[in-house]
Every structure is written in structure tokens, then in C-alpha cells.
Amino acid sequence: MRIWLRRRGIAHNIPERAGQVRNRARRGSRDGRxxxxxxxxxxxxxxxxxxxxxxxxxxxxxxRYDKTAKSYQAAVALASLLMWA
Structure with a gap:
């Protein structure tokens, strides 16, 4: 996943798994930064x-039952307002 993002120039913010951290520490500087x-x-x-x-x-x-973008946007706005209230 990180390689796919890196190829497209997309910045990522994905935490490393505990196993990856342990493996990086075990391999030392060979594993990169x-x-x-x-x-x-x-x-x-x-x-x-x-x-x-x-x-x-x-x-x-x-x-997405709504046929038009305006009615879908209105439904999202309504649901957001009800969640906020």
C-alpha cells in the first residue's frame, strides 16, 4: 500500500505494525529509515x-437512493445536522 501511494506522490500517514517495528529494529540500518x-x-x-x-x-x-446530486447532498446535510444536534 505504501509503495502504491509513494509511486503516485501521495503523502501517507499509516502507523507501522508492531511486527514491522520489531523487524526493523532486528535488521538494524540495513532496513532503511x-x-x-x-x-x-x-x-x-x-x-x-x-x-x-x-x-x-x-x-x-x-x-444512494437519491437520483440527483442535490437531493443526495441535502440528505447528507440533514443527517449531519441531526447527528450534530
Whole structure:
């Protein structure tokens, strides 16, 4: 996944798995430099992903029943307002 992102010039913020960290420490400097990881950015990303998951609990939004983009956007706005309130 990281290689795919790197080839396309997309910045990533994916945490390393514990096994990868252990393997990197075991192999030493041969394994290359550790990947950059910003914990605060990852926390903000998690908030956005949880918001999308809550929006998809609305059946009409998850399955996109609306035919026009305007009515779909209105449904997303309504669901967002109800979640916020």
C-alpha cells in the first residue's frame, strides 16, 4: 500500500505494525529509515472516518437512493445536522 501511494506522490500517514517495528529494529540500518508518522494527524483522520461511518448508518445515504446530486447532498446535510444536534 505504501509503495502504491509513494509511486503516485501521495503523502501517507499509516502507523507501522508492531511486527514491522520489531523487524526493523532486528535488521538494524540495513532496513532503511523509519517511516514518518504524525499521531495528531492520524487522530484527526480517525475522527473523519468515524463521521463517515455514522453517516453510512443512514440507509438512504449508504445506498444512494437519491437520483440527483442535490437531493443526495441535502440528505447528507440533514443527517449531519441531526447527528450534530
Amino acid at each position: 523509519p517511516l514518518a508518522f504524525d499521531k495528531q494527524l492520524y487522530k484527526r483522520r480517525n475522527v473523519v472516518e468515524r463521521c463517515f461511518n455514522r453517516l453510512k448508518q443512514w440507509r438512504g445515504i449508504a445506498t
